[in-house]
Amino acid sequence: MDRNSLVPLLILIPPSLILFVVFVVLPMVDAATYSFFSWTGYGPITDFVGFDNYADVITHRNFGTSVRNSLIVVAASLLIQLPLAMWVSVALSETGRIVSWMRTLFFLPYMLAEIAAGLIWKFVYDGNYGLVPQIGDALGTKLPFLLADKLWVIPAIMLVIVWKYFGFHMMIYIAGLQSIPSEVIEAARLDGVKKWQIVWHIKLPMIWPSIVISVFFAITGALQLFDMIIPLTNGGPSNSSHTIVSFLYAFGILRMKIGFGAAVSVLLCIACVIVALVYRRVLFAKENE
Amino acid sequence: MAEFAVAAPVTTLSPRRRRRRPMISAIQWLSLALVALFIVVPFYTTVLGGFKGIGELRTNPFGLPAEWDVSNFMGIILGPTLFRSLLNSLLIALCTVVLSILLASMTAFAFAHIRFFGSKFLMSFLLLGLLFPSATAILPLFIKMRDLGLLDKHLGIIIVQVAFSLSFSILLFHNFFKQLPKELVDAARMDNCGYLRIYWYVTLPLSLPIIATVGVFNFVGSWNSFLLPLIALNSDANYTWPLGIMQFQGEYGSDWPKILAYLTLTIIPAVIFFLAAQRYIISGLTGGAVKG
Numbered sequence: 001m002d003r004n005s006l007v008p009l010l011i012l013i014p015p016s017l018i019l020f021v022v023f024v025v026l027p028m029v030d031a032a033t034y035s036f037f038s039w040t041g042y043g044p045i046t047d048f049v050g051f052d053n054y055a056d057v058i059t060h061r062n063f064g065t066s067v068r069n070s071l072i073v074v075a076a077s078l079l080i081q082l083p084l085a086m087w088v089s090v091a092l093s094e095t096g097r098i099v100s101w102m103r104t105l106f107f108l109p110y111m112l113a114e115i116a117a118g119l120i121w122k123f124v125y126d127g128n129y130g131l132v133p134q135i136g137d138a139l140g141t142k143l144p145f146l147l148a149d150k151l152w153v154i155p156a157i158m159l160v161i162v163w164k165y166f167g168f169h170m171m172i173y174i175a176g177l178q179s180i181p182s183e184v185i186e187a188a189r190l191d192g193v194k195k196w197q198i199v200w201h202i203k204l205p206m207i208w209p210s211i212v213i214s215v216f217f218a219i220t221g222a223l224q225l226f227d228m229i230i231p232l233t234n235g236g237p238s239n240s241s242h243t244i245v246s247f248l249y250a251f252g253i254l255r256m257k258i259g260f261g262a263a264v265s266v267l268l269c270i271a272c273v274i275v276a277l278v279y280r281r282v283l284f285a286k287e288n289e
Numbered sequence: 290m291a292e293f294a295v296a297a298p299v300t301t302l303s304p305r306r307r308r309r310r311p312m313i314s315a316i317q318w319l320s321l322a323l324v325a326l327f328i329v330v331p332f333y334t335t336v337l338g339g340f341k342g343i344g345e346l347r348t349n350p351f352g353l354p355a356e357w358d359v360s361n362f363m364g365i366i367l368g369p370t371l372f373r374s375l376l377n378s379l380l381i382a383l384c385t386v387v388l389s390i391l392l393a394s395m396t397a398f399a400f401a402h403i404r405f406f407g408s409k410f411l412m413s414f415l416l417l418g419l420l421f422p423s424a425t426a427i428l429p430l431f432i433k434m435r436d437l438g439l440l441d442k443h444l445g446i447i448i449v450q451v452a453f454s455l456s457f458s459i460l461l462f463h464n465f466f467k468q469l470p471k472e473l474v475d476a477a478r479m480d481n482c483g484y485l486r487i488y489w490y491v492t493l494p495l496s497l498p499i500i501a502t503v504g505v506f507n508f509v510g511s512w513n514s515f516l517l518p519l520i521a522l523n524s525d526a527n528y529t530w531p532l533g534i535m536q537f538q539g540e541y542g543s544d545w546p547k548i549l550a551y552l553t554l555t556i557i558p559a560v561i562f563f564l565a566a567q568r569y570i571i572s573g574l575t576g577g578a579v580k581g
Contacts, residue, residue, distance in 0.1 A: 005403045008484035012399040016392045016415065016455050023430065023452035024418050030429035041432060088324060091317040099313075102321060104567060105328055111563040111570070112556065113513035115531040119538060119552055120331045129343065129545045131334060134350040163327065171571055195312065224422040227515040231535065245424045245516075253428055253520060261428040269425045276420045 034262035085169035093177035118231030176207030339550030361550035374533030397462030418456030
């Protein structure tokens, strides 16, 4: 490092670094600290309780439900959303006017605020004025109030998630598919390889990095799902549709149980780190092949 | 005549020509149409619903309204809350965008062009934010904002959003700066030009595409954000539009035509912005994703 670069470094880096440390890193450290204390958010933090907060979280009767819901969302993302995105992207990676309109249309819900998407679907599902009861009438049956039914609420939310996010994954796949050199596809076609064999044996392996990325986003996105839960169900009926973050909000923040909420934060954070580590290893392994 | 005879088969049979036609089978078209319907119907019914009476929502869910009733829209437009909340959101988003572009590009420039001890480590440290969604830190963040007197202030939202946007923005800027010809910076160095001047007069003017991408990305993130304003803002006058619409929805319960009209009015600017800016969003997604 020469002397000329010292002053620029001191101007270029510290602003970002300070903001990042104060508002991203320190809150994480704070969360870890708070999680070992019983604290209402006011006055000194003195009441050390060891792992009691963690015990309270894990034995809380709604925590299991919220973890289960978050895992269901992860599974649904991987099993429904990503295959749908892949199926659609194979067609929409072609060129053409209708194709490009459809790409824009399918991507649109991803750009929409979660709050707006949640309210739109709250209307669609509304038992009195929404579309679902009308569809039920047309079919000659009475459909349940989906968002007020413990059995149906999670599948109903999953449908909204697919609606909202599959376009995002589709875009990632399309970018991958379009970056495959056309000579490769052309050569295979000239050799008489069938279209779906090309997709399965050439295109899919070649966009493997895109798939890894989209799986990562699907998992971390599902783990932090919150915004849409509030307008759709607010965690109901009887706390059956909480995700981890909405559980944190409802039982930690709203009740100002700081230690309890911090313990949830730390657990969620650990989950994210594990996902990230696994993800790095998967990507790394593939790169080394 | 002879020319035509030769040209015709070439234009129809050459592989280049044939590749133009989308290779989409009937089954694919059908499934695309179904997915399109699935995407469109909720939007369509939402927009039309605002023009209908509450009774008509039941009797005529999918058709055009019997009478186009604009009273819901007028009531909301003339009311105080919609535009105030949209303006608050706009202000917060613009400040977030400007600050995060400035800070992230400065830092990324240093990592891309200045060699110093620990730069790799520091860069990895700053990229750690990619792993942690802000939701995990929301509770201590609330305490921190309260202790710093940032609650119920737009400034607080802006600062926290900038802090959480840094990792991704730095990554995008860094990838871009690394692709710029190194000779530009070297030549300027030869001419005794300082790093700060190079950053401002050489690198930034060449970086408009990535500035647009980072800007659009952070704008959308800020515009749509809900959890942070929800815990940090508590007076109506400071509400952003997601808080405004939740409050409106709470007041009017199941008076759906009113709520749908309000929804429509908030969706319209978002859709217009999206159509104008989508290529930057997509390049950010793919650029960040593929190289991240």
